[in-house]
Amino acid sequence: MTQQPVKVRFAPSPTGYLHVGGLRTALYNYLFARKHGGIVVLRIEDTDRSRYVEGAVENLITSLEWAGLHFDEGPKQGGPVGPYTQSERTALYRDHVTQLLDEGKAYRCFCTPEELEDARARQQEERREQAYDRRCRALSEDDIRSRLQTGTPYTVRMKVPLGGQLQFHDLIRGEVSVHYDVIDDQVLLKSDGFPTYHLANVVDDHHMGITHVIRGEEWLPSTAKHLLLYEFFGWNPPEMAHLPLLLNEDRSKLSKRQGDVAVEDYREKGFLPEALVNFVALLGWNPGDDREMFTLKELEEEFSLERVGKAGAVFDLEKLRWFNAQHLRNLPASQLADLCTRWLDEAGIAPEDTEKREAVVAALGSYLTFPADIAAHLSALAEGQVEISSEEARSLLAEEESQQVFLSFLALAEEQEDWTATEIKAMIKRVQKETGVKGKQLFMPLRLALTGEEHGPDLGLLANLIGKTGSIARVQAQVR
């Protein structure tokens, strides 16, 4: 492997959305490139025409950019080795197939999908190994010519050596060896003229100058085929690094059936890109110490493939929620207010009153896992009267002691000049002195009268946010 500038790629197929596993693969590629001052390219692997999904590429790019992952080269921004969409590179693949055919390293296969299907079913039934029987590998020249003349559709398969084994070094797994006799004569060119993944990824990685292939573990078994192709073409293969899989709770490969897998699903649910990236980065990688909170920038400096583990990782939604709450809390008040803008508007807190909006989110920040959670806490601060729904609360408010507290509070509040949280706290202290009521008996009636809730942030803070007039009106409303 020659020492050249690092160049990696994230090569998803446009199936409609970005899978969180794909996000992690993209992230690791991105981090590896950034760490080594290299280049990261986005390549679209759309060689399966039957799976074409409208708008999928745009969606993919939107999700990647939302996560903060920006590519140096790709279908949108172009680059020196484009195009970056495989369906636009078919001529290149055909040329390489022709070369292989000419050199006797590949052959035409005229078997129909039905025949292959039958053969497979039979092997399955007899519980034998499932592999193509290579019947077309031995076709005579005449045979091939006559079939071509009648226009019989065909595929092109690679001629895998009949014996021996191939060993390679994986940056994550170490030495891996595979025997040739268990490798199928893989189809390289489909009968519709499009290449399979196996051919296209090798041809593209080579021509795009990819130095490190970082991809999911599901590709490990076919890596031998890919390496064989490099050999056929006389090319230097890139370094290989196969990432452990992301798993469902039952430890199967993370799939749609068992929950959300699309990045956009998480986005819609109120997860922050910072949180999702942080969480997913730690699914398979760790910094070697106890740190867990990372920004993308920090990850760019810390990441290394050496610290990527080998075993699959269960996607634990509970921990992701925790990361979200942490990142939400780390946000400056202005940003948090922006995220909560919809609910602040609904609560009637004027958009121009940025000071109040930021004070509100600062007071409520530690209660939130998602921005939307703020709605549940805002009713206490909204305009108008509060509603006391529980019977228990109503009877507490009616108690003689509570009524004394209210009267004392009202008298002092009228004279109160400054309505800051600390002043209000001091004032409540005076209520305590006057009435002799303290602790829970003092605060709970006030809290209920002011907010209608029995739980919430510091009462001084809340009364400040409700304002002097509002506070007095609310307490007044509870006086018999």
Place this chain on the structure above:
RNA sequence: GGCGCGUUCGUCUAGCGGUUAGGACACGGCCCUCUCAAGGCUGAAACACGGGUUCGAUUCCCGUACGCGCUACCA
């Protein structure tokens, strides 16, 4: 069925021959506190199993079990 890869608390993980096996999420307790969150402290909780190698294995080697992946004219 074949092949490959993997296996430390429920989950994410640290550990790279000698540790009271550490941290985080979740869970329990305590503290803080008017309350609820947050925060602090704390508790319970793991080396899949069997053989080697070694003075000594969670760590190295081999088997077994289990799990997962691949086995398409899908990626």
